[in-house]
Structure formats: structure tokens, C-alpha cells
Amino acid sequence: MVSELNISEHKTPAKGNGRKMHPHKFTLWVAIASILMMFAGLTSAFIVKSNLVGWRTVTMPDVFWISTAVIVASSITMQMAVRAFRQRVMQQYRLLTAITVLLGLGFVVLQYMGFHELWKNNIRFIGASGAGQFLYVIFGLHAIHVIGGMVALVIMFGRAFFGRVKQYSPVPVEVMATYWHFVDILWLYLLVFFLIVG
Amino acid sequence: MSDALHIQPEVGTSHGAHHDEHHVHHHKETFITKYIFSQDHKTIGKQFLITGIIWAIIGGLFSVLFRLQLGFPDQTFPILETFFGKWAEGGRIKPEFYYALVTMHGTVLVFFVLTAGLSGTFANLLIPLQVGARDMASPLMNMLSYWFFFMASVVMIASMFIQTGPAAGGWTVYPPLSALGEASIGSKAGMDMWIIAMALFVVSQLLAGLNYVSTILNMRTKGMSMTRLPLTVWALFFTAVLGILSFPVLLSGLILLLFDRNLGTSFYLSDIYIGGQALPNEGGSAILFQHLFWFLGHPEVYIILLPAMGMVSEVLSVNSRKPIFGYMAMLGSMFAICILAFLVWAHHMFVTGLNPFLGSVFVLLTLLIAVPSAIKVFNWLTTLWRGNIRFTPAALFGIGFVSLFISGGLTGIFLGNSTIDIHLHDTMFVVAHFHIVMGVASFFGMFAGVYHWFPKMYGRYMNNTLGYIHFWVTMIGAYLIFWPIHYQGLAGMPRRYLDKSVWVNFSQFHELDKMITVVSIIVFAVQLMFVFNFFYSIFKGRKVTTQNPWGATTLEWTTPINPGHGNWTGEIPEVHRWAYDYGKDGREFIPQTEPVGANESKH
Structure with missing residues (x-):
């Protein structure tokens, strides 16, 4: 009883208590948790299924290693873009954003090439289940998240060039960068997952 | 204050302009920005509510149709052929039509009415008003959430008008039935549209949920x-x-289902013969889908029930003129329910060949939910106890909710035991249980919310007399419908069956089934009366003349009677106390905005 009796006696109002996060950033983190749940669902489905009869493993085409390098590089350029924005070196910021978009595009193309190679190696949709079928779905969904990030980046890039209002708040850029690093780390997780379990 | 107001300027700036206009009631908004593509949380809440009402009429009508079949399996209703053509040839509901009706009834009511229509409405309406914000953290995302829901609705409605009909494999869409178009006509294009509609629905729910969380916290x-x-x-x-x-886990399950259906993968399919033909699928697991589905499916129950619980707590406290009993216990039990909701999904799968040891773990976790549920019930009853209760329609529906939650919750204890479940699973007992505890109870919470906050939504009251008729007929009707269904289930009567008349031992239930059907028609008619009351009162209801008609403490009643976009005309009020100072120091209620007095007692 005591605890609820004292509720209205809190003298301190809803203070910052150290949580100074911008609501958009906070929202992004919750969204990231949500996206993670989807991939957790898929990878746990993968684990469940890999113990059943008729499971076929898959050898990862080497091109996925190149795409890994590309997306890691894009994360670095993204971070450099954030720094350039904070220092108001807008020329550099635009350049780095453009490079990030191109690297993202390169990543998606490389993923497509990886799928192509798998397809040539007779990993198909029809027929018995196996790691390959999951790979198409999981990597495909990841690529869609990268494409989503690219769309947002292009919009930001366009604003940096043609925006009528000058942007000084680093928050949108930082939110963008957090998302971009997230899809990067998500990719590393998926890669390691497929290397170990697949 | 730093944190709360930290972000106010942002929202403030975007609405500042409108805000001043509202002062003088001189809108520059067009009809489209005000009522259609509105970013005002109150309007979006109303959009969710009215869309939900339309869906509820559709979903409820479907139940009346299949109840006709269950109550009068040997009779024909020529009017059905007039309306549904080949689906009810000769006035008799075809088996395919029956399954489509059952599937759509479940899908529509669980997702489109009791998820979007319930939490969509009241989260949008109440969160900014009760936490003291001008709007949601992101009004744009909020608007998109409604329009994704709208698109989901359009796709789902469209699926009912295609030649092969809507999805008909049950609202749980278990593969392999739902994965193979050859298996039933309800698994053809209608099933794909079901998946697309649900994917849009999930997007809508995620956009909405993100907004609710960041609004409440920030x-x-x-x-x-x-x-x-x-x-x-x-x-x-x-x-x-x-x-x-x-919801993302459901989405991942549905994506795999979409692949199985259209690209021939074997996520859920293995060793299947259809029409003597062996399918090439191998190594799939239908149980996998059930795991993914129920990982959403069980939390979904609480997604439906928790908003009703919250609103009932508020409505009961306001109308018994007493503080809520055990505020912290209420919080703790909701938190416990929230955690346990993720840990009990396999109790839907006791008879799927689940390892009995694993089953016993899930039994334990399931029965644990009885603890927070019982705490909540105790607190509602003690809130009412010796209260100065005002029996408004909202309060009656709140009390009705508690009654239904007790009755429906107790039968959950039967079903949560894996051994008893062997006898009860897939019988009408399950149908009776979840309809009472989650269906009707949540509807009661929703009705309580609608009657209680209607004055805030439209500046008018709903008609009380119609409200009382609505309550009593629905309350008595709900028990008359679902109580006997428990007996049918205990006797082993299976659910989902089109016609049970071939079993002699179920013949004892023929008259009972007729009674249930007749009562459901009456109850459905009374719900239409509620809808009439709702729309009539929007335009012709008695006008609200005071800012705080219920004498409530919370912030929504400090706004103008018809608040504009931005909610408060001046500054947002400051809060000095909790939300439940009723009957304190000889005063009937003390609003949250009133500073704590020097001589004020400590409750």
C-alpha cells in the first residue's frame, strides 16, 4: 500500500534524469528493436529447420565477402559525412553522402550477383528445403532495408543541394547514420550466422 | 521539465500557426487536411474508430450468417441467395462460404476491430491528451499509420469480392492448407490478398506503436x-x-508463407500428396509456422485486452469517485502480463506433438498469468467497493468488463493445462473461452471508452437510454450466447464444423444452438442500435456545456470542450499530482493540475 500512497508526493517533475536522447533517435532505436525481432524470427526459424530431415546446406559465394567490405566501407563514409556535417564542411558532406549512396548501391548489386551465382549452382526455390531458400529470403529482406536506407539518403542528399532552408540540426543526419550502421551490423550478424549455422 | 519541454518547440513550431488560428476559430485548413489527411491525433483516432465500427458491422454480420447455419442447419434462407448468389445456392450456406465467413470473422475482429479499432482509436485520442502533449511525436507517421490500415482494409475487402472468395483456412492460416491453392478455393488468390493486407496492417501497427512509445516517454x-x-x-x-x-515476427512468418505459396519453397511443406500427385516439397515444417504465428498470436491477445483494462481502470475510478486501488500493483501486473505474454505461445500448440516436458513448462508459465490477472480483478473490485458509483453507461460497461474477464479468465485455467487441453482443444469450449475473455470483454472496454470519451471526441453526449438498453441486452446476450457453448465444448462438440447433425450425441444441443443463434441476432441488432446512437449523437447529441463533465482529474478535461489541433489554447498545463485524487480532504476530486496544498493530507 505504502508505495502507491506516495505517488503524488514526488516532488521532482518528469526530469531528464540523464536521458537526453532526441525523440526521433529514440524512435529509431525502438524501430531497430522491431526490425531485429523480424530477423530473429527468421534466423530462429532457420535453426529449427536445420535440425529437420531433408535439410541442405549451402556454400556461400565469395562475392558476399566483397559486399561485406563494401557495406563496411559505406558505414565509414557515412560516419565521415556526419562529422563533416557537424563541422559544417558542406562540400565534403555532400561528397561523402554521395559516396555512401553509391556504396549502398554497390552492395545491393553485389548481393544480386551473389544470388545469381547461387542460382547457377542450382540453389532453387522449388523442391527440398535448405539453407539456400532461407538465404534468399533473409538476405533479400536485408537488401530491402538497405534500399530503404538509400532512399532516405538520396532524399537527404537532395536536401543538401536543393533545400530552400539551411539545415543546422545534426539530428536527421545522425538518425540516418545510426540506421545505416544498423543495417551494416545486421549484415555482419547475418553473415556470421550463415557461416556458423548454415 | 527539461526533457518534456525539450522537444515541445518542435511540435510547437509546426503547429504554432494553426494554433493561433484556433484561438479565433478561423481555420485555413481545407476539408481534406482537416478530416481526410489530417495529422491531428484526435481526428486520426476518430478515423480509426469509425473504420473499426464499419469493420465490426461486417465481422459481426459474418458471425450472424454462420450462426444461422449452426442454429438451423436443415433450413434454407432464400434471402441469402439474393445477397450472396453462388455462395448460398438455394438459400443454404455452402461449406466454402462457411469457412470463408469464419476466417474473415476472426481476422476482421481480432486485427481490424479489436487491434486497430480499439488501441488505434484510444491510443491516438488519449495519449497526447492525457500526457499533456500537443500531438504525437511524429504526426506524419501517425497519419501514415492510419492510411496503411486503410490500404490493408481495402485489400481485405477486395479479397471478399474475387471469384474464389477470401481466405478460408481459419484466421490462423495454418499451412499446408493455406499454402496450397490446390487444397481449397479459399487458399487461392484470396489467401495472397490476406497476406498482403496483413503485411500492410503490420506496417500500420509498427508506425503507430513507435509513435505511441516515443510520445509517452518523451x-x-x-x-x-x-x-x-x-x-x-x-x-x-x-x-x-x-x-x-x-508483429515483425508474424510478418516474417507470412513472408515465408508467401514464398511457399508462390515460389515453391519448402519452409512449411513436406511430403504432400494432392489428388494423387506428390509435391516436390521436402523438409518443411508446418509446426514452424505455428511457432511464428503464435509468437505474435499470444501477445496479440494482450494487445487487444490491455487497452480495455486501462480504460476500465480509469472509467471505474472516475465513476466510483474513488482513487484506483493499488496503482502500483496495477502497473506491476500489467508489466508481468506484458512479459508473460511472450512466454506462453506454445499453449496454443499442446496437441501438435509438442514435447510434453516443454508443454509442462508452458503450462506453468500460462497459469502464472492468473496471478497478475487476479491482482487486477481484485483492484477493480476494491475500487468499486463502497464507492459512490455513478452508473453511467460507461461505468456499466466497465463493471461488465470485470464480470466477463473473471468468467472468461477462469475457463482459461482449464485450457492452460496441457492434459485437460487434450480433451478440450478444438472444441466449442475454446470458442466460448476466448470470445468471453478477449472478444466480448475487450468490446466492453471499448464501449466503456466510447461512452466515456465521446464528449471529448465530439463535444456531445451519447444518448443514455439507448446506452442502458445497449448494455443490458449485450451483457445478458453475451452470457446467453457463450455460457451454453462451454457445455457444448465439454461434451466434445468440435469447433469449425459446418453441420453436426450426423452425430446423434450432439442432437441434444439442437435446440440450444437455435437459442444461441436467435440471441446472437438480437445482440447484433442492438449493436446496430449503438452505431445509430453513435452517429446520431455526433450531430444531434446533447451538447457538453462544461469542460469537465465527469468530474475527472486527468488532463484531457482541461482542454476546451472542442479542442483544436494543439489541444490547449494557452500553455500546456503543469501536473502536480497523480491522476487519482478522488474523495480526498472532503473534496470530490482534485485535478492533476492543482498544486499540492500546504495542509493537504497524504491520501
């Missing part, structure tokens, strides 16, 4: 600490968290 007004929030806001917060973490 946009509370000065003084509004988390433990001063009304329980409605807490309930909606837990609801949003559940949705954010469980």
Missing part, C-alpha cells in the same frame, strides 16, 4: 512523471511495446 508535460500517468496511458504503452516486438 512528450509528457512538466510534472508528469511516469508514476503520475493515468493507467490508460500505461496500458496503451504496454500494448504498443507488445505490438512492436511481436
Whole structure:
């Protein structure tokens, strides 16, 4: 009883208590948790299924290693873009954003090439289940998240060039960068997952 | 204050302009920006509510149709052929039509009415008003959430008009039935449209949930600490968290289903013969889908129930003129329910060949939910106890909710035991249980909310007399319909069957089934009366003349009677106390905005 009796006696109002996060950033983190749940669902489905009869493993085409390098590089350029924005070196910021978009595009193309190679190696949709079928779905969904990030980046890039209002708040850029690093780390997780379990 | 107001300027700036206009009631908004593509949380809430009402009429009508079949399996109703053509040839509901009706009834009511229509309405309406914010953290995302729901609705409605009809494999869409178009006509194009509609629905729920969470955590007004929030806001917060973490898992399950259906993969399919033909699928697991589905499916139950619980807590406290009993216990039990909701999904799968040891773990976790549920019931009853109860329609529906939650919750204890479940699974007992505890109870919470906050939504009251008729007929009707169904289930009568008349031992239930059908028609008619009351009162209801018609303490009643976009005309009020100071120091109620007096007692 005591605890609820004292509720209205809190003298301190809803203070910052150290949580100074911008609501958009906070929202992004919750969204990231949500996206993670989807991939957790898929990878746990993968684990469940890999113990059943008729499971076929898959050898990862080497091109996925190149795409890994590309997306890691894009994360670095993204971070450099954030720094350039904070220092108001807008020329550099635009350049780095453009490079990030191109690297993202390169990543998606490389993923497509990886799928192509798998397809040539007779990993198909029809027929018995196996790691390959999951790979198409999981990597495909990841690529869609990268494409989503690219769309947002292009919009930001366009604003940096043609925006009528000058942007000084680093928050949108930082939110963008957090998302971009997230899809990067998500990719590393998926890669390691497929290397170990697949 | 720093944090809460920190972000106010942002929202403030975007609406500042409108805001001044509202002062003089001189809108520059067009009809489209005000009522259609509105970013005002109150309008979006109303959009969710009215769309939900339309869906509820459709979903309810479907239940009346298949109840006709269950109650009068040997009779023909020529009018059905007039309306449904080949689906009811000769006035008799075809088996395919029956399954489509059952499937759509479940899908529509669980997702489109009791998820979008319930938490969509009241989270949008109440969160900013009760935490003291001008709007949601992102009004744009909020608007998109409604329009994704609208698109989902359009696709789902469209699926009912295609030649092969809508999805008909049950609202749980278990593969292999749902994965193979050859298996039933309800698994053809209608099933793909079902998946697309649900994917859009999930997007809508995620956009909404993100917004609710960040609004509650970031946009509370000065003084509004988390433990001063009304329980409605807490309930909606837990609801949003559940949705954010469980809907993506459903989406992943549905994506795999889409692949199995259209690209021939074997995620869920293995060793299947159809029409003597062996399919090439191998190594799939239909149980996998059930795991993914129920990982959402069980939290979904609480996504439906928690908003009702929160609103009932508020409505009962306001109308018994007493503080809510055990505020912290209410919070703790909602938190416990939220955690346990993720840990009990396999109790839907006791008879799928689940390892009995694993089953016993899930039995334990399932029965644990009885503890927070019982705490909540105790607190509602003690809130009512010796209260100065005003029996408004909202209060009656709140009390009705408690009654239904007790009755329906107790039968959950039977079903939660894996051994008893062997006898009861897939019988009408299950149908009776979840309809009472989650279906009707949540509807009662929703009705309580609609009657209670209608004055805030439209500046008018709903008609009380119609409200009382609505309550009593629905309350008595709900028990008359679902209580006997428990007996049918205990006797082993299976659910989902089109016609049970071939079993002699179920013939004892023929007259009972007729009674149930007749009562459901009456109850459905009374719901239409509620809809009439709702729309009539929007335009012709008695006008609200005071700012705080119920004498409530919470912030929504400090806004103008018809608040504009931005809610408060001046500054957002500061909060000085919790939301439940009723009957304190000889005063009937003390609003949250009133500073704590020097001589004030400590409750």
C-alpha cells in the first residue's frame, strides 16, 4: 500500500534524469528493436529447420565477402559525412553522402550477383528445403532495408543541394547514420550466422 | 521539465500557426487536411474508430450468417441467395462460404476491430491528451499509420469480392492448407490478398506503436512523471511495446508463407500428396509456422485486452469517485502480463506433438498469468467497493468488463493445462473461452471508452437510454450466447464444423444452438442500435456545456470542450499530482493540475 500512497508526493517533475536522447533517435532505436525481432524470427526459424530431415546446406559465394567490405566501407563514409556535417564542411558532406549512396548501391548489386551465382549452382526455390531458400529470403529482406536506407539518403542528399532552408540540426543526419550502421551490423550478424549455422 | 519541454518547440513550431488560428476559430485548413489527411491525433483516432465500427458491422454480420447455419442447419434462407448468389445456392450456406465467413470473422475482429479499432482509436485520442502533449511525436507517421490500415482494409475487402472468395483456412492460416491453392478455393488468390493486407496492417501497427512509445516517454508535460500517468496511458504503452516486438515476427512468418505459396519453397511443406500427385516439397515444417504465428498470436491477445483494462481502470475510478486501488500493483501486473505474454505461445500448440516436458513448462508459465490477472480483478473490485458509483453507461460497461474477464479468465485455467487441453482443444469450449475473455470483454472496454470519451471526441453526449438498453441486452446476450457453448465444448462438440447433425450425441444441443443463434441476432441488432446512437449523437447529441463533465482529474478535461489541433489554447498545463485524487480532504476530486496544498493530507 505504502508505495502507491506516495505517488503524488514526488516532488521532482518528469526530469531528464540523464536521458537526453532526441525523440526521433529514440524512435529509431525502438524501430531497430522491431526490425531485429523480424530477423530473429527468421534466423530462429532457420535453426529449427536445420535440425529437420531433408535439410541442405549451402556454400556461400565469395562475392558476399566483397559486399561485406563494401557495406563496411559505406558505414565509414557515412560516419565521415556526419562529422563533416557537424563541422559544417558542406562540400565534403555532400561528397561523402554521395559516396555512401553509391556504396549502398554497390552492395545491393553485389548481393544480386551473389544470388545469381547461387542460382547457377542450382540453389532453387522449388523442391527440398535448405539453407539456400532461407538465404534468399533473409538476405533479400536485408537488401530491402538497405534500399530503404538509400532512399532516405538520396532524399537527404537532395536536401543538401536543393533545400530552400539551411539545415543546422545534426539530428536527421545522425538518425540516418545510426540506421545505416544498423543495417551494416545486421549484415555482419547475418553473415556470421550463415557461416556458423548454415 | 527539461526533457518534456525539450522537444515541445518542435511540435510547437509546426503547429504554432494553426494554433493561433484556433484561438479565433478561423481555420485555413481545407476539408481534406482537416478530416481526410489530417495529422491531428484526435481526428486520426476518430478515423480509426469509425473504420473499426464499419469493420465490426461486417465481422459481426459474418458471425450472424454462420450462426444461422449452426442454429438451423436443415433450413434454407432464400434471402441469402439474393445477397450472396453462388455462395448460398438455394438459400443454404455452402461449406466454402462457411469457412470463408469464419476466417474473415476472426481476422476482421481480432486485427481490424479489436487491434486497430480499439488501441488505434484510444491510443491516438488519449495519449497526447492525457500526457499533456500537443500531438504525437511524429504526426506524419501517425497519419501514415492510419492510411496503411486503410490500404490493408481495402485489400481485405477486395479479397471478399474475387471469384474464389477470401481466405478460408481459419484466421490462423495454418499451412499446408493455406499454402496450397490446390487444397481449397479459399487458399487461392484470396489467401495472397490476406497476406498482403496483413503485411500492410503490420506496417500500420509498427508506425503507430513507435509513435505511441516515443510520445509517452518523451512528450509528457512538466510534472508528469511516469508514476503520475493515468493507467490508460500505461496500458496503451504496454500494448504498443507488445505490438512492436511481436508483429515483425508474424510478418516474417507470412513472408515465408508467401514464398511457399508462390515460389515453391519448402519452409512449411513436406511430403504432400494432392489428388494423387506428390509435391516436390521436402523438409518443411508446418509446426514452424505455428511457432511464428503464435509468437505474435499470444501477445496479440494482450494487445487487444490491455487497452480495455486501462480504460476500465480509469472509467471505474472516475465513476466510483474513488482513487484506483493499488496503482502500483496495477502497473506491476500489467508489466508481468506484458512479459508473460511472450512466454506462453506454445499453449496454443499442446496437441501438435509438442514435447510434453516443454508443454509442462508452458503450462506453468500460462497459469502464472492468473496471478497478475487476479491482482487486477481484485483492484477493480476494491475500487468499486463502497464507492459512490455513478452508473453511467460507461461505468456499466466497465463493471461488465470485470464480470466477463473473471468468467472468461477462469475457463482459461482449464485450457492452460496441457492434459485437460487434450480433451478440450478444438472444441466449442475454446470458442466460448476466448470470445468471453478477449472478444466480448475487450468490446466492453471499448464501449466503456466510447461512452466515456465521446464528449471529448465530439463535444456531445451519447444518448443514455439507448446506452442502458445497449448494455443490458449485450451483457445478458453475451452470457446467453457463450455460457451454453462451454457445455457444448465439454461434451466434445468440435469447433469449425459446418453441420453436426450426423452425430446423434450432439442432437441434444439442437435446440440450444437455435437459442444461441436467435440471441446472437438480437445482440447484433442492438449493436446496430449503438452505431445509430453513435452517429446520431455526433450531430444531434446533447451538447457538453462544461469542460469537465465527469468530474475527472486527468488532463484531457482541461482542454476546451472542442479542442483544436494543439489541444490547449494557452500553455500546456503543469501536473502536480497523480491522476487519482478522488474523495480526498472532503473534496470530490482534485485535478492533476492543482498544486499540492500546504495542509493537504497524504491520501
